[in-house]
Amino acid sequence: MLRAVGRAFSAMITAFFLALLALDLYIVVQTLAFHNPSPSVLGWRQLVISSGSMEPAISVGDLILVRRQPAYHEGEVVTYRLPDGAYITHRIIARTGGQFILQGDANNTADEPVDPSDVLGRVERVIPRVGNFILWLKTTPGMICIILAGFLSIQLPRWLSCGRPEPPGGRPAQKRVYRGGEFVEPPPEKRVYHAGEPFGGPPQ
Known part of the structure; x- marks a missing residue:
């Protein structure tokens, strides 16, 4: 039971790191090849705030998730793109002549x-x-750490259970013995019972 739970947990962790790595690679390719530092993923964009112009609501170093809407209204905080490709996240305070202020x-x-x-x-x-x-995850060291974490999530349960196979019936596995130049399975354990001793007592 515990081994099954461990395998399921390991599979979930592995899937998470693989998805994270795929997303990371997608963003890096979009940034380098298409000069799009904030590509849309399922309609969402992620941006990191680098100025304090929206304090105290949004601070430097915060991560924001942005999603396109059919319409925008006064008082909402939105992200827009400047002609030079920079991103600005500010609040709509008015609308005039078909443009936002x-x-x-x-x-x-x-x-x-x-x-x-x-x-x-x-x-x-x-x-x-x-x-x-x-x-940092988008940098080379960050991507290496993601790969190593995914590898460890796969191998660590195997390393922990190495040499401890679960035998049929749930009994502890017997250790093999070295005999005649090779490892062989030990003979079945013999039990001797004496008169008056309940069946299933300790081996003699």
Whole structure:
């Protein structure tokens, strides 16, 4: 039973690390080959905040999850893309002439008007202080650690159970003995019972 649970747990951990590695590789390829540092995955984007313009709601180093919406409204925090490819996450404070006016909560002035087509999505989740770790996972050392963690999740249960096979009936496995130049299985254990001793007593 415990071994079955261990195998199931190991399979879940392995699947998690493989999915994480695949996502990491996808983001790296999109960034290097297509110059898209924040590709959409199932309609979601992940971004790491690098400035304090949205303090105290969103801080430097926070990870935000952004999702495109059919419409955006005043008061919502959205992420939009500048012509140079940079991403800005600010709050919509007004709409005029078919364009959005945005401003950071900690800023004193508003941004230049933003066309709705440049808005990537609304901020749906803010995960504090994990952004730097996510950025590190995208580096070469981070990817190596993901691969090593996945390898260990597969091999560690095997190493722990090595040399301890579970015999039929759940009894402890008998150790093999070295005889005649090779390892052989020991003979079946003999039990001697005496008069008056209950059946199943200790071997003599």
